[in-house]
Amino acid sequence: MKNRIGILTLFFCFNHLVSAQQIDTDSLLVAAYGYYRAQNFELAQEATELGIRLSPDYLDFQLLLGRLAQKKGDSEKAQDLFALVLEKDPRYEEAYLPLSRLYRANGDQSQAKTIVNQGLAAFPNNIELLLEKSKYLKGKSKRAYLKELEARFPNDSLLQATIHKKRIPVTADRLATGYNYTAFDREGAGPWHLASLAYILERPGFAIIPRINYNERRALGLSTGTGWQLESDLYLNQVNGNYHFIKLALGETPIFPKFRASYSHYFNIASSWELDLGARYLNTANKDPYAAVAGIGWYTGDHWIYLKGYATFDENYSYPSLNLSARKYFKDRYQFLGILIGYGNSPDDRVNLNRLDRFRALDAYSAGLRGQSPIGRHLILGVGFTYSYQEYIKDRFQNSFDTNLYLQYKF
Structure with a gap:
């Protein structure tokens, strides 16, 4: 006044x-x-x-x-x-x-x-x-x-x-199928098989991805367990360039967590920088670990560099994990090559997710390559390979080799 x-x-x-x-x-x-x-x-x-x-x-x-x-x-x-x-x-x-x-x-x-x-x-x-x-x-x-x-x-x-x-279209529908094969150098361990089927629906302002996963784990030539999981990812865009990510999943134990929830808020903190703050929660057969998440990404030309850290909590302890990834984009977002390195056991790791309650306190070191490219007008092929040096029992390590193939059909 x-x-x-x-x-x-x-x-x-x-x-x-x-x-x-x-x-x-x-x-x-x-x-x-x-x-x-x-x-x-x-x-x-x-x-x-x-x-x-x-x-x-x-x-x-x-x-x-x-x-x-x-x-x-x-x-x-x-x-x-x-x-x-x-x-x-x-x-x-x-x-x-x-x-x-x-x-x-x-x-x-x-x-x-x-x-x-x-x-x-x-x-x-x-x-x-x-x-x-x-x-x-x-x-x-x-x-x-x-x-x-x-x-x-x-x-x-x-x-x-x-x-x-x-380069990112605001409207895109895709049907996606994927397969993960995980092998171990430890005698009698593995292999593990993880298959998925998803529908990717993108519209101005949001994207939703319902997905069904099936997992079989084997040891000594026999199946040690199978299970199904239903999950859905939701991305909600804001006018100012920020957006929200929400994941909810229900699964059969002990292969999958009973319940999984993830949330991240991505902030556009500068013209080419992005900040990620969020949380993760898992309801497993043994314990219910939860984690805080923070990440920062940088877009520079056709390159994207992203550093993400986790702190997984259990009673009075916290266990860190860290992932660094980088991508080089070519014609559009559907065509890229990427590398990644990591330390620790992440609550976003789909392969070892059900074992996070036991693995969170153990060491793990990983490195990987990933590539994706369109094939013709409608198909997108992706290939990934990750090597991990994992501590599976205190002071005892194994090598694991994860190969990922996926195919998407653009409507």
Whole structure:
């Protein structure tokens, strides 16, 4: 209320203040943007309108008034204000992008594209306008254009991260099947067989992946146990680029945990950095371990590097595990090569999950390779291999070799 009284006082007395040259319009603009960023749009509007009365040719106020009109849903007024700014000063860089997006949102693709091209003619290195231009390209032309931008601006993290995200389609349905074969060098142990069938449904704002798993474990040439598991993964996107991951699973013991729950919140902490904070819970045949999770990922061009740590708790003890992975993407997200190294026993390890209650306190070291590539228009083939040096009893180790094959069909 005190701020509003101050603004209104200036508003009613501005004629006297102008003649006395006592109004600092720069300070008024700073105050108006402060209200705008604080989402106090009413006070921002009052301060902006006062600024326009005091200095009609101060285009920063006109631009802010356009942004306020957008916030109120008055796209026609916002469009007129942005156009007015550019009419008075074609070198006003900040007006091109919002004006182009308004034309595009209102269905005038041709005019939107024209505004982008005019902006790039004046400001050829404006990253946001360069990325906006890609929206009007398709297929090979778009891929070639994005590749050109990557080479032209290799150190621009905003551009590199945005291009990586542009490779991810918002609508994609796939049927996926997978098979894991795990062998051990310890006499009489293994092999283990794990098969899965899943349906991947992706839509703007979310993705859901229901999955059914079957596991058979063998020793000394005999089956030592079989079991089924039903699980589902859910990804929920937020407007600001953050997203949530939720996993729930029910399984037959002792092959699978009775119940499994996972949650992570992924934060877009910078243009090319991502932070992951979450928790894991397992209800096994013997104990119910739970874990805290923290990870950080970095997108740089076609590369993705991710470090993830776990602390698995049991009464008064905690047991650490750590995974580092990296990928090199090629044409799109469906084609990549990756490596991984790890320490400890992770609550996200699908192969040894049911033994986490016994293995969490033991040492394990792992390294692996993974690759994936489309085959034709509809198929995606993936191959992975992981080697682990595992402590299976205190101070006694074994080597394990895990081979993973999976095939996806894109509809």
